[in-house]
Amino acid sequence: MDSLETKRIVDEAISKSKLVIVIGKCRVQYSGRAASKLSEGDRMLVIKHDGTFLVHQSTKMRAINYQGPGASVGTRFSSEGLVIYAERKTPVKEVIECAFKEITFAQSFTLEDDEKLKLFGSERELSDLLMDDLQLIEKGLTPLKQESKLWKGKIDILAKDFRGRYVVIELKRRTAGLDAVTQLTRYVEEVGKRMDKQTRGILVAPGITQNALKMIEKGGLEYFKLDYEIHNPRAEIKGLQKKQKELSEYCEEE
Amino acid sequence: MDSLETKRIVDEAISKSKLVIVIGKCRVQYSGRAASKLSEGDRMLVIKHDGTFLVHQSTKMRAINYQGPGASVGTRFSSEGLVIYAERKTPVKEVIECAFKEITFAQSFTLEDDEKLKLFGSERELSDLLMDDLQLIEKGLTPLKQESKLWKGKIDILAKDFRGRYVVIELKRRTAGLDAVTQLTRYVEEVGKRMDKQTRGILVAPGITQNALKMIEKGGLEYFKLDYEIHNPRAEIKGLQKKQKELSEYCEEE
DNA sequence: CGGGCTAGCTGCGAG
DNA sequence: CTCGCAGTTAGCCCG
Numbered sequence A, B: 001m002d003s004l005e006t007k008r009i010v011d012e013a014i015s016k017s018k019l020v021i022v023i024g025k026c027r028v029q030y031s032g033r034a035a036s037k038l039s040e041g042d043r044m045l046v047i048k049h050d051g052t053f054l055v056h057q058s059t060k061m062r063a064i065n066y067q068g069p070g071a072s073v074g075t076r077f078s079s080e081g082l083v084i085y086a087e088r089k090t091p092v093k094e095v096i097e098c099a100f101k102e103i104t105f106a107q108s109f110t111l112e113d114d115e116k117l118k119l120f121g122s123e124r125e126l127s128d129l130l131m132d133d134l135q136l137i138e139k140g141l142t143p144l145k146q147e148s149k150l151w152k153g154k155i156d157i158l159a160k161d162f163r164g165r166y167v168v169i170e171l172k173r174r175t176a177g178l179d180a181v182t183q184l185t186r187y188v189e190e191v192g193k194r195m196d197k198q199t200r201g202i203l204v205a206p207g208i209t210q211n212a213l214k215m216i217e218k219g220g221l222e223y224f225k226l227d228y229e230i231h232n233p234r235a236e237i238k239g240l241q242k243k244q245k246e247l248s249e250y251c252e253e254e
Numbered sequence C: 001c002g003g004g005c006t007a008g009c010t011g012c013g014a015g
Numbered sequence D: 001c002t003c004g005c006a007g008t009t010a011g012c013c014c015g
Helices: A003-015 A123-132 A178-194 A210-218 B003-015 B123-132 B178-194 B210-218
Strands: A019-031 A035-047 A053-056 A065-067 A072-078 A081-088 A094-109 A118-120 A142-150 A153-160 A166-171 A200-205 A222-230 A235-243 B019-031 B035-047 B053-056 B065-067 B072-078 B081-088 B094-109 B118-120 B142-150 B153-160 B166-171 B200-205 B222-230 B235-243
Touching: A003 A019, A003 A035, A003 A072, A003 A081, A003 A094, A035 A081, A035 A094, A053 A094, A065 A081, A065 A094, A094 B094, A123 A142, A123 A153, A123 A166, A123 A222, A123 A235, A142 A178, A153 A178, A166 A178, A178 A200, A178 A210, A178 B178, A210 A222, B003 B019, B003 B035, B003 B072, B003 B081, B003 B094, B035 B081, B035 B094, B053 B094, B065 B081, B065 B094, B123 B142, B123 B153, B123 B166, B123 B222, B123 B235, B142 B178, B153 B178, B166 B178, B178 B200, B178 B210, B210 B222
Parallel strands: A166 A200, A200 A222, B166 B200, B200 B222
Antiparallel strands: A019 A035, A019 A094, A035 A053, A035 B118, A053 A065, A072 A081, A081 A094, A118 B035, A142 A153, A153 A166, A222 A235, B019 B035, B019 B094, B035 B053, B053 B065, B072 B081, B081 B094, B142 B153, B153 B166, B222 B235
16 A cells, blocks of 8 residues: 555544554554554554554564653654654653554545443442442441541541451452552551541451462461452452451461 | 444454454443443454553543453344354353444454564563662662562562561562562561571662551661663663661661 | 562552 | 442453
């Protein structure tokens, strides 16, 4: 396909806010938050009307090189042929350039689409379900606040147990790892200092890694296995299995 | 465009391991790790030969619905028209279905591309630079091990200072937040327990959030501002500014 | 395979 | 803008 014709197609697509696809052999260069070079090969370039600039290889989900929404796209000719580029100034100056040696295909399209994705089984949905019935986790547990903000971060659910102790609940929609435990630790530490040394912390997740569980136990925290099913169009909590460590010591244990 | 013809194009693309693009008005359903519904609208569907299945809307970088590499793709006719789907069994059963009401465009392409991206300015590259000259951070600092594996995770750089104290270094290529500090805390805690209570922890990053800095200070840790530039084709450390808190107490301070 | 972690993460939402 | 965090995170690497 002709470079000049391709340039016309891309320029027109940009001015008319259309989506444009260019397929061909190209080299890619990027410079900004990081920098990269990609030698010649066949790729699919997609440019959206919001400035999104995606260079896809023949495999993988993610674009190998890209520019996010807000970029300004342009075309020019170099000694090598047609160069399509996208530039962004904020938060840092970034440039991506795609130099086409051969062009297989180029066409623009109008996409009308106002629909938003309805997603089920998100952490927020599970959190709402738990807020409605914390008893599922433990009898006597009453919700205080969802998304409670501390300076050390944001607590998923803050509650009080039957004895009046604060309970920090960290919820994960999938297997929890060390990061989840450190998060919980951080919150429990702050609530404990600000409110009450007796503050408890419960990690609620469908699974947990070995090391994370070990850390939970050493840290005097608790883990609750949460089984849920996504019925579509909504999630539902199936059953809850306790695995509670006897509240004992927050004091260091070797 | 004709549905039957589109089906033929997609089926042929799958069997011949080609990339195929379908553009048109469609509804999308997904079920697996989560579930979702997307009402009718114009979208671009991209299917790669490795099973990657991407449904793109007219804006944003990320596909609104997708299936990763390894999915098996197929087509069928329903009462509504052509349905293109992708299925995966591991790690959990997942299905995505795209039901086309109208088809604007459908075509397959062969993409030959063996090139890998060369990326500069990655955390690993910065880590290597630091290992070569830890003196930049502090005189008398000598490297012990990179990517040292602990029980509680993986330390970026483990070193010893001029007094023989262990120093855990956590490196971030961009502004560090609370998560980076908790990570560091986790490592310092383990090294401190296993090796030496005097273990220090240094967070090295080009920036740090207010709360993260507060947490660094309260936790008796240190922060070093790392200025680097990516010259392409490699990163280079520009200057290093110390902001060291006098090593004082690991004991709790209110 | 799981486990831990980076990512040019992206995207969202609150301040 | 910044900050904190979820994500069908994806992708990598190492046991």
